[in-house]
Amino acid sequence: MTTETMLFTSGDSMLNNGTSQGQRMADFLMNIAERERDLGLCMGLFDEIKSRNCALYGQWFGIISIILLIALGIVGFISHIVFSIVGWVIAFILIFVEVPLCLRMCPTSPKFDSFIAYFENCYFRAIMYLVFAVVMFLSTLMNTGPLVACGVTLLLGAICYGVAAFSGQAFASSKFLGGTGVDNVV
Template sequence: MGVGDEFASRNFSLYAQWLGIISLILLVVLGVFTLVGNPVFAIIGWVFAFILVFVEVPLCTKFCPTSPKFDNFVAKFENSYLRGVMYLTMAIVMFLSTIINTTALVAPAVTLLLTFISYAIAGLKQQPHASSKILGGTGVDNVV
């Protein structure tokens, strides 16, 4: 099953995972560009991106040495609702950055919000959590 099949599966947790990856990339790149104008939120964005790497890319948890405490933290987010709450919290924090200084950090805030919406839909539809095979997950073969 390829990426096209994964997107055709209508599993919103897969859509949310890809939106999370986009958010991660935006947090890192735009954090560099806004470091001078809004350093506190740029660094917070990098911390969020670090967390998202381990939450959204299952391959990283297999290859990177992590502590059992961190593994337990990441394992808590296998539920769509908990992932949604995490993304909503991150989105609110990034939207708060616009109070200090309107910067490009509003773009990852929007993608974080869209990721929350996707995980919320997955939870409401009671869709099982799935992750893309490209990122080291199981895909939708075991879910459907």
């Protein structure tokens, strides 16, 4: 066997080993992707965005509103004591309305569960968000503060739920928050 043949043979075996290691790596990555897809983590959010279901958009505006109501309620507590506390109450209500997982995890009374069940309708959610937005916009009567941002996100949520209600879209809630997602929307 000549030196050229040995180099060619060893290079060929290295190429085969590289290919088999590359194939093993590709298989490993595919298994991870399949597990994530089975859990609904890989493309679930993008599927919800592409679904064009305005109820899902309204729910995500609700989650943004919850975060802003809590955070900006703390920031604006000195200048808007009453509206900050009202914002925290609104955030507490929205947590139970928008995050179905909370109703499963937290012990609640049947009366509270029936109250929350009223809001599994896009019409009622649109009205509720509109009322909450008006309350947050009323905070500007005292002076302009950070709670206006909460009013804007609540208003955007009301618009999304209103569009979903008037266009006849079925109510859906995000899988990420313990809901049914877009799979069960007909």
